[in-house]
Amino acid sequence: MGQTLMTSPHNTSAGPFPLGAAAFPHRGLLGIAGLAPHEILFLLAEAEQWVELNRQPTKRVDHLHGLTIINAFFENSTRTLLSFEIAGKRLGADVVNMQAATSSVKKGETLIDTAMTLNAMRADAIVIRHASSGAVRLISEKVDCPVLNAGDGQHEHPTQALLDALTIRHALREKGLGESFVGLTVVICGDILHSRVARSNILSLTALGANVRVCAPPALMPAEVEQMRVTPFYDFNAALKGADVVMMLRLQNERMQGQFIPSPREYRHLYGLTLDRLALAAPGALVMHPGPMNRGIEIDSNVADMHMKNGEGQSLITRQVEMGVAVRMACLEVLTRKARKLEGWDMPANNKGSWA
Amino acid sequence: MTKAAGLTITGGLLVAADGAPFPGAIRCEGDRIVALGGDVAPQDGDRVVDAGGKLIAPGLVDLGVFAIDKPAFHFGGITRAALMPDQNPPLDRSSTVRYAAQSGKPDFWVHPLAAATRGLDGTELAEVALMRDAGARAVSTGRRWIADSGIMLRLLRYCAMLDLVVVTHAEDGGITGNAVATASEMATRLGLPSAPAQAEALAVARDIALAEMAGARLHVRQVTTAAALDLIRAAQGRGVAVSAGVTPAHFMLSDTALADFRTFLRFSPPLRQEADRKAVIAAIADGTISVISSGHDPRGPEDKRLPFADAEPGMAGAETLLPLTMNLVRDGVIDMAAAFRLIATNPAALLGVDAGVLTVGAQADIALIDADRPWIVSSDKMAAQAGNTPFDRQPMQGRVLALWKGGMQVV
Numbered sequence: 010m011g012q013t014l015m016t017s018p019h020n021t022s023a024g025p026f027p028l029g030a031a032a033f034p035h036r037g038l039l040g041i042a043g044l045a046p047h048e049i050l051f052l053l054a055e056a057e058q059w060v061e062l063n064r065q066p067t068k069r070v071d072h073l074h075g076l077t078i079i080n081a082f083f084e085n086s087t088r089t090l091l092s093f094e095i096a097g098k099r100l101g102a103d104v105v106n107m108q109a110a111t112s113s114v115k116k117g118e119t120l121i122d123t124a125m126t127l128n129a130m131r132a133d134a135i136v137i138r139h140a141s142s143g144a145v146r147l148i149s150e151k152v153d154c155p156v157l158n159a160g161d162g163q164h165e166h167p168t169q170a171l172l173d174a175l176t177i178r179h180a181l182r183e184k185g186l187g188e189s190f191v192g193l194t195v196v197i198c199g200d201i202l203h204s205r206v207a208r209s210n211i212l213s214l215t216a217l218g219a220n221v222r223v224c225a226p227p228a229l230m231p232a233e234v235e236q237m238r239v240t241p242f243y244d245f246n247a248a249l250k251g252a253d254v255v256m257m258l259r260l261q262n263e264r265m266q267g268q269f270i271p272s273p274r275e276y277r278h279l280y281g282l283t284l285d286r287l288a289l290a291a292p293g294a295l296v297m298h299p300g301p302m303n304r305g306i307e308i309d310s311n312v313a314d315m316h317m318k319n320g321e322g323q324s325l326i327t328r329q330v331e332m333g334v335a336v337r338m339a340c341l342e343v344l345t346r347k348a349r350k351l352e353g354w355d356m357p358a359n360n361k362g363s364w365a
Numbered sequence: 366m367t368k369a370a371g372l373t374i375t376g377g378l379l380v381a382a383d384g385a386p387f388p389g390a391i392r393c394e395g396d397r398i399v400a401l402g403g404d405v406a407p408q409d410g411d412r413v414v415d416a417g418g419k420l421i422a423p424g425l426v427d428l429g430v431f432a433i434d435k436p437a438f439h440f441g442g443i444t445r446a447a448l449m450p451d452q453n454p455p456l457d458r459s460s461t462v463r464y465a466a467q468s469g470k471p472d473f474w475v476h477p478l479a480a481a482t483r484g485l486d487g488t489e490l491a492e493v494a495l496m497r498d499a500g501a502r503a504v505s506t507g508r509r510w511i512a513d514s515g516i517m518l519r520l521l522r523y524c525a526m527l528d529l530v531v532v533t534h535a536e537d538g539g540i541t542g543n544a545v546a547t548a549s550e551m552a553t554r555l556g557l558p559s560a561p562a563q564a565e566a567l568a569v570a571r572d573i574a575l576a577e578m579a580g581a582r583l584h585v586r587q588v589t590t591a592a593a594l595d596l597i598r599a600a601q602g603r604g605v606a607v608s609a610g611v612t613p614a615h616f617m618l619s620d621t622a623l624a625d626f627r628t629f630l631r632f633s634p635p636l637r638q639e640a641d642r643k644a645v646i647a648a649i650a651d652g653t654i655s656v657i658s659s660g661h662d663p664r665g666p667e668d669k670r671l672p673f674a675d676a677e678p679g680m681a682g683a684e685t686l687l688p689l690t691m692n693l694v695r696d697g698v699i700d701m702a703a704a705f706r707l708i709a710t711n712p713a714a715l716l717g718v719d720a721g722v723l724t725v726g727a728q729a730d731i732a733l734i735d736a737d738r739p740w741i742v743s744s745d746k747m748a749a750q751a752g753n754t755p756f757d758r759q760p761m762q763g764r765v766l767a768l769w770k771g772g773m774q775v776v
Contacts, residue, residue, distance in 0.1 A: 042554070120671070120672070121670055139672065141671075141672030141673070141674050141675055142555055142556040142557050142626070142672065142673065142674060143555065143557075143626030143672050143673045143674075144672035146625075146626055147626065147670075147671075147672055161556075162556055162672070162674065163556030163557070163558070164555055164556035164557075165556070205556060208553075208554070208556055231548075231552070231553035231559075232548035232549055232550070232552065232553055232559065232561070233548075233549055233550040233553055234553055236550035236553070236554075237550070237553065237554065
């Protein structure tokens with residue numbers, strides 16, 4: 010599809026995307042699973058304008074003026090909640106945060122009742138984090154507005170995968186390596202079993218054409234993970250060989266000691282990203298971490314702090330946080346287009362004959 | 366109907382212990398069957414029911430249910446059920462067992478399974494002999510296994526002496542932990558806490574070894590994996606008194622069905638992979654599995670309208686036990702006689718009750734069944750206390766037209 014066909018004023022990003030709602034025909038964002046590669050790329054393309062905006066001194070637009078966004082977090086979070094709150098506010102929406110400790114909202118009728126309560130308050134979008142896999146989907150079935158998954162149990166964390174992809178793309182561009190993920194070798198190392206970040210990233214990166222390796226000790230490696238089109242490794246050194254991107258996951262060492270790995274010290278011995286280990290990867294390999302980091306356990310400070318600037322340096326960790334706001338702005342803006350009756354988006358999502 | 370009147374059901378196909386159903390009639394007096402066969406005719410004063418060429422079968426005996434839910438059992442042609450000890454309070458003393466044993470009469474008989482350990486916590490043996498004399502027909506470990514092999518051995522020895530079958534749950538708790546799914550591609554994609562399917566084979570292997578040592582009779586209530594079925598097949602081959610059961614969910618569904626996180630598909634043991642589902646069907650065909658039961662466990666929204674991992678396991682299965690077993694007949698896995706051995710004769714024999722087969726002198730527990738009659742399951746219109754069925758809106762074939770318990774018509 011040529012550029013000249015992009016006549017809709019609301020597909021603000023230039024790019025080969027279908028017109029109007031066909032570019033992203035989903036009611037909410039529950040996961041990367043179910044998104045076509047061009048839909049992932051569409052969200053990334055949409056996010057670019059917000060990266061630009063966020064780098065201006067004045068960072069506010071009024072696209073979502075008058076809309077109410079509720080951030081319902083049933084699991085403790087600081088960074089993601091803050092990121093969503095800033096994203097909503099920069100778009101001009103009224104943002105309300107609801108933090109409910111996991112323990113008090115354990116029983117499900119309460120969860121569904123909470124969902125119906127939020128719905129009755131006529132939120133225009135609800136962002137949900139919950140400790141149980143599938144919980145966000147359960148809530149989304151009970152509410153009328155778009156639902157964004159900000160992490161459900163060990164299942165998915167789609168905005169994290171999108172922001173990671175956007176971060177990688179920006180770094181590639183900065184290094185003069187183009188835009189494409191095809192053929193890129195990405196290592197994801199850490200607690201793959203319990204990680205929703207790993208699952209969403211596996212789905213997104215493989216969809217975009219990257220070769221994904223996952224690395225974990227056997228107890229933290231999910232069964233049949235190779236069915237997700239990744240190559241599993243137990244040996245981190247072997248996994249690193251020739252890798253273009255190294256994505257470290259947080260070791261939840263408070264939950265894990267003695268159960269899955271003998272000790273954090275031993276974990277670092279086998280799976281910590283040190284300067285020596287990083288040298289095994291491709292020259293200039295990019296280093297990422299979703300945060301918060303356990304410095305000195307899964308990643309050494311001297312690796313984490315090699316921040317990239319003007320194509321130099323390898324660590325993208327703070328860049329990830331920056332891209333997070335832009336990606337969440339893009340998701341909120343795109344998912345509320347129908348409610349805002351934007352031209353081309355003012356029709357039923359998942360219309361028949363289109364892809365769902 | 367009053368019990369005193371004679372009853373003759375004519376013009377039906379009688380389900381035989383072996384071979385194809387044969388044309389004939391069955392005559393009852395009081396609560397007993399007094400005659401059956403091709404040449405049986407009604408006597409004066411009998412109430413006569415024309416079977417219209419449909420099946421005359423023994424009432425189903427359901428080994429291992431979690432609730433006494435008479436409307437659902439009657440809908441499903443079930444006239445007796447063995448109640449799991451996982452009640453509130455648990456069936457771990459003679460008083461609760463005696464109460465449970467009386468709770469369905471007269472139109473439904475409950476055969477309680479005595480808790481193997483006090484409070485079902487797997488540490489102290491319960492008063493099994495007292496419970497037997499109060500009406501318990503077998504002993505059960507409940508929803509969980511007994512982790513301590515020493516206690517399990519002592520239990521099996523004791524029950525061997527008392528000639529009671531021990532009904533076990535086969536999942537090694539150390540491996541399963543808080544898992545709600547089988548470790549597989551599906552659980553990995555969904556991010557559900559999962560455990561390897563081998564947790565079942567490990568539990569079965571241990572329990573077979575202990576039962577063999579103790580000379581006890583062991584019934585593994587649900588065997589759902591190829592590895593565990595191989596162990597049971599081998600043990601049966603060398604003469605160990607071990608039998609295996611299953612519920613229809615595990616021969617109808619595999620874990621690919623979990624894609625939508627539907628909690629009506631949360632079972633214990635969890636749904637397995639497709640190869641294991643096929644192994645279950647093969648084990649039903651070759652007789653390794655000798656019991657199919659409903660595992661009837663009606664659960665309301667407060668237990669099921671939850672995130673998958675937080676929901677309670679179990680399904681309301683009483684109404685679909687018969688049609689799903691008839692599927693196996695239609696698919697040529699088993700013949701009609703074998704089907705009723707699986708859902709009536711064999712469970713009755715394990716419980717040591719005089720039922721599950723049409724024979725002169727037995728209790729007149731009789732189901733009149735149209736094995737091909739189509740109907741559609743509807744979760745919100747079920748007879749059961751709750752509609753937690755994974756088969757909602759699915760077509761079934763096979764339905765009970767009439768049901769007699771001890772000669773008394775209940776449907």
